Amino acid sequence: MLKITIVAGARPNFVKIAPILKAIEKAADNGELISYRLVHTGQHYDKKMSGSFFEQLGIPAPHANLASGGGTQAEQTANIMVRFEQELLENPCVVVLVVGDVTSTMACSITAKKLNIQVVHVEAGIRSYDLSMPEEINRMVTDSITDHFYTTTESANENLIKAGIAEDRIHLVGNTMIDTLMANMDKLIDPQLDIDGLTPGNYFMLTLHRPANVDEEQKLKDMMAAIIEGTGNHPIIFPVHPRTAKTLQQLVIVDPRLHYIEPLSYLEFNYLVKNAKAVITDSGGITEETTIMGIPCLTLRDNTERPETLTLGTNELVGTDPAKLAPYLAKILNGEWKKGGTIPYWDGKTSERIVKSLLEIYRV
Incomplete structure (x- = not known):
């Protein structure tokens, strides 16, 4: 059984994990030996900023809430790491899956690696190269210890290759945020x-x-x-x-x-x-x-x-x-704005590609 612990900590994470959970459930229904445990770090929580996302996007109640919100950046990071370590010791898994670039992403990646657990990063490789942004530090630290990288674009791939990451660990799959948007386009609420x-x-x-x-x-x-x-x-x-x-x-x-x-x-x-x-x-x-x-x-x-x-x-x-x-x-x-075009792999099927890849890499 491929047991995956999926981490969510803040509003953007919930949008990114929702279709991944559904793709895992679909694979399991089709007979694949795969399951997930959803851990909410509690980095952000209020009804409008977080709670409604679970309801509207069909995300099930987390298996664990670490209640690690509040405090300075350092305090929050430390709280998440201490509590997530206990979570992993009590509920072993093969892979920890993190998304995006919030504090929880970095803190849980470090914790997992210190326990010799594989880390996969969804939305890996994006860079602003602006170290005044906490998110950029989170991205760089997470990607420095990640085992497999799921990227949104070719430019993200290029950033990782320049950092010395082997190409067979980099997987261009698209954008799970777009999976969520496309799945909900006809459900938007006035x-x-x-x-x-x-x-x-x-x-x-x-x-x-x-x-x-x-x-x-x-x-x-x-x-x-x-x-x-x-x-x-x-x-x-x-x-x-x-x-x-x-x-x-x-x-x-x-x-x-x-x-x-x-x-x-x-x-x-x-x-x-x-x-x-x-x-x-x-x-x-x-x-x-x-x-x-x-x-x-x-x-x-x-x-x-x-x-x-x-x-x-x-x-x-x-x-x-x-x-x-x-x-x-x-x-x-003046109506002179550019029209824009399509972005490769932003087609609503990213999460299916991620789960298929995970099953190929970690098949037990």
Whole structure:
């Protein structure tokens, strides 16, 4: 029996693991000797940011919740490692599967390897080469000790090969986030916002949470002013991340077109993205989803670990200087945005390829 422990710790992880769980269940139903144990580290938990994802995406209740949230980066990492070690000692497995680039990804990879358990990393090899981002450190550490790498694009493969990883350990399979999006495209939920003039294709979606954009009051104030000024007469829908809310509490940024709302569930958020005129964000994952949906996307960062969304998708890298935003918004308003195209292997079948590969590598 191929026993796999699957780790989820934060909101993006849940989107990435949902189709993998379903693919394992399908393989088992077809007679394959494979099973999983789902471990939620508890790195993030609140109903809107996490709980609803389990319900909407059909993720079963975790077999274990390590309740490791809170504290500094170091405290959280240590708590996850101590508790995950105990979990693995009590529930042995052949493989630990981690996804993405959150603290839980790195902490659980280290813990597993110290117990001589194989680690596979889904969404391996992506790089921003910006060590000021905690996620970049998590990616680099995880990939330095991973046994098999499941990648989203050729560029991720190239990053791993440059790092000295043998090609027979690198598997280009596609993007499990896109599996989830495609599986739920006809299930999206209208959040029924009470906002005048909110019609399809007539509003901007805004998300901001990265320290470079939201931790400094003046920087956030200047960025918001540029966004308000550059979006014409269109409403701006802004689901406020808890990190951003802390800074916004100190500022008074008000405009009749700017609508602050609570964080949304997965199906509600993507309903608004699908029907938006454009998305303004500093998220990485959202740039992948907008590419699949064909929605223009402006990324307020100086680098990206997802270059395919720029070269093949609908995304543009604006930077963190508010003064650079205006010409990009003008292109949106003038209908001059690029259309974007398809990305190889982003076809909704990534999770099936991952499970097939795991069975071939670890068949017992």
